[in-house]
Amino acid sequence: xxxxxxxxxxxxxxxxxxxxxxxxxxxxxxxxxxxxxxxxxxxxxxxxxxxxxxxxxxxxxxxxxxxxxxxxxxxxxxxxxxxxxxxxxxxxxxxxxxxxxxxxxxxxxxxxxxxxxxxxxxxxxxxxxxxxxxxxxxxxxxxxxxxxxxxxxxxxxxxxxxxxxxxxxxxxxxxxxxxxxxxxxxxxxxxxxxxxxxxxxxxxxxxxxxxxxxxxxxxxxxxxx
Amino acid sequence: xxxxxxxxxxxxxxxxxxxxxxxxxxxxxxxxxxxxxxxxxxxxxxxxxxxxxxxxxxxxxxxxxxxxxxxxxxxxxxxxxxxxxxxxxxxxxxxxxxxxxxxxxxxxxxxxxxxxxxxxxxxxxxxxxxxxxxxxxxxxxxxxxxxxxxxxxxxxxxxxxxxxxxxxxxxxxxxxxxxxxxxxxxxxxxxxxxxxxxxxxxxxxxxxxxxxxxxxxxxxxxxxxxxxxxxxxxxxxxxxxxxxxxxxxxxxxxxxxxxxxxxxxxxxxxxxxxxxxxxxxxxxxxxxxxxxxxxxx
Numbered sequence: 001x002x003x004x005x006x007x008x009x010x011x012x013x014x015x016x017x018x019x020x021x022x023x024x025x026x027x028x029x030x031x032x033x034x035x036x037x038x039x040x041x042x043x044x045x046x047x048x049x050x051x052x053x054x055x056x057x058x059x060x061x062x063x064x065x066x067x068x069x070x071x072x073x074x075x076x077x078x079x080x081x082x083x084x085x086x087x088x089x090x091x092x093x094x095x096x097x098x099x100x101x102x103x104x105x106x107x108x109x110x111x112x113x114x115x116x117x118x119x120x121x122x123x124x125x126x127x128x129x130x131x132x133x134x135x136x137x138x139x140x141x142x143x144x145x146x147x148x149x150x151x152x153x154x155x156x157x158x159x160x161x162x163x164x165x166x167x168x169x170x171x172x173x174x175x176x177x178x179x180x181x182x183x184x185x186x187x188x189x190x191x192x193x194x195x196x197x198x199x200x201x202x203x204x205x206x207x208x209x210x211x212x213x214x215x216x217x218x219x220x221x222x223x224x225x
Numbered sequence: 226x227x228x229x230x231x232x233x234x235x236x237x238x239x240x241x242x243x244x245x246x247x248x249x250x251x252x253x254x255x256x257x258x259x260x261x262x263x264x265x266x267x268x269x270x271x272x273x274x275x276x277x278x279x280x281x282x283x284x285x286x287x288x289x290x291x292x293x294x295x296x297x298x299x300x301x302x303x304x305x306x307x308x309x310x311x312x313x314x315x316x317x318x319x320x321x322x323x324x325x326x327x328x329x330x331x332x333x334x335x336x337x338x339x340x341x342x343x344x345x346x347x348x349x350x351x352x353x354x355x356x357x358x359x360x361x362x363x364x365x366x367x368x369x370x371x372x373x374x375x376x377x378x379x380x381x382x383x384x385x386x387x388x389x390x391x392x393x394x395x396x397x398x399x400x401x402x403x404x405x406x407x408x409x410x411x412x413x414x415x416x417x418x419x420x421x422x423x424x425x426x427x428x429x430x431x432x433x434x435x436x437x438x439x440x441x442x443x444x445x446x447x448x449x450x451x452x453x454x455x456x457x458x459x460x461x462x463x464x465x466x467x468x469x470x471x472x473x474x475x476x477x478x479x480x481x482x483x484x485x486x487x488x489x490x491x492x493x494x495x496x497x498x499x500x501x502x503x504x505x506x507x508x509x510x511x512x513x514x515x516x517x518x519x520x521x522x
Binding site: 049072074075076077078079080082083089091092102103105106107108150151154 | 232426427429430431432433434435436437438440441
């Protein structure tokens with residue numbers, strides 16, 4: 001599903017963000033990216049949905065070399081990749097239902113599809129009774145559920161999560177991890193960058209560890225260190 | 226991809242009302258600059274009309290001295306008839322001159338009362354072959370020195386002066402219009418940039434979930450074009466109003482020379498279309514550059 005071949009990414013004026021990284025992630029895998037801040041986790045994720053382009057090496061997503069993807073095809077790539085962030089990136093002036101339907105509206109999904117999908121996904125993430133609330137009326141955990149619902153409503157092949165539990169207390173984080181686990185069980189490949197030792201050690205999934213822009217460990221059913 | 230028309234119109238409408246002061250400022254700037262352009266276009270059409278009206282009328286008048294002998298008048302007549310550059314010439318006697326005089330001063334009976342037909346000079350009205358003012362002036366000078374000739378008058382001279390003046394005026398206006406059109410395109414650019422900034426969170430999400438650049442772009446460009454066309458509409462009304470004022474002025478003063486400056490609806494229509502197209506273009510370019518720069522950044 002995802003394949004990195006000797007990928008190097010440098011940001012001009014700063015140090016190398018990712019050096020000679022290679023990894024192969026199968027369909028339906030759940031992968032943790034761990035490592036200290038600035039070790040290249042976010043760059044790894046940003047390369048996968050072409051928010052960044054590698055300086056060297058090749059990246060394959062669903063069998064296609066996305067480093068050769070022309071810019072007008074990027075939206076189509078991103079429709080297959082959901083994104084979840086530490087800061088949720090919800091739109092404050094839209095309700096839960098509107099935030100989720102926005103993601104479908106802007107890729108031109110017909111109205112009847114939106115009408116069906118949105119309540120269903122709200123139920124799935126456990127927010128069936130909060131569809132008309134605004135983000136500020138929700139707790140952090142609930143907001144992250146909305147953001148996951150938005151990322152997943154289009155049934156992407158891949159879900160990228162950048163520190164999704166970073167702003168949440170441990171109890172709430174567990175709920176979010178259960179949700180991501182359920183999404184993973186539907187066959188969606190999940191790649192999650194995290195600092196959270198407890199979560200990684202409990203879940204016992206594949207761990208890719210980055211240190212100073214280099215992959216130093218790639219371990220099935222791994223722990224944080 | 227199905228283009229969601231309802232979505233686009235909803236977003237465009239929201240954008241327009243989200244920042245009303247900037248929207249109004251943009252519309253007014255476009256309106257003012259296009260009003261200048263419209264006025265310049267009307268004047269140019271007026272000048273063109275003036276030129277076509279007087280093209281065939283570039284004649285000159287050879288005034289005969291009141292005391293000229295009839296042989297002298299005949300000599301001038303022969304000289305005019307022999308000149309290959311003169312297409313046509315005609316003697317205007319005192320009675321005819323008086324009739325013209327009466328017509329010209331019909332509103333001032335005291336002037337008419339003071340003048341008798343035999344006090345008026347006779348003249349030759351001369352139509353040259355080449356209706357060009359410089360040629361006509363050279364030609365007229367040939368007859369100026371003939372005995373019995375008092376003076377040579379060129380009708381075209383006034384036209385030319387007027388022409389030069391209006392042309393300069395309309396060019397200055399056109400320059401001002403272009404400068405302010407550039408200003409309104411820049412304001413448009415900033416207006417759309419502000420709209421983009423106000424919606425940066427939405428745009429970020431749109432890009433992440435895979436909205437195409439055109440989908441993001443269209444509501445903003447539509448917003449710019451609506452602002453441009455509304456501004457152009459206002460300027461069109463201003464030009465129509467200006468035209469009405471000119472027409473009324475002409476009707477009250479009976480100053481026929483400027484008749485061609487009052488355009489009729491068939492002449493105003495292309496001016497209006499030009500303004501609307503210019504407004505749409507300002508909106509298109511201003512917003513297009515703003516969105517492209519934002520999305521490429």
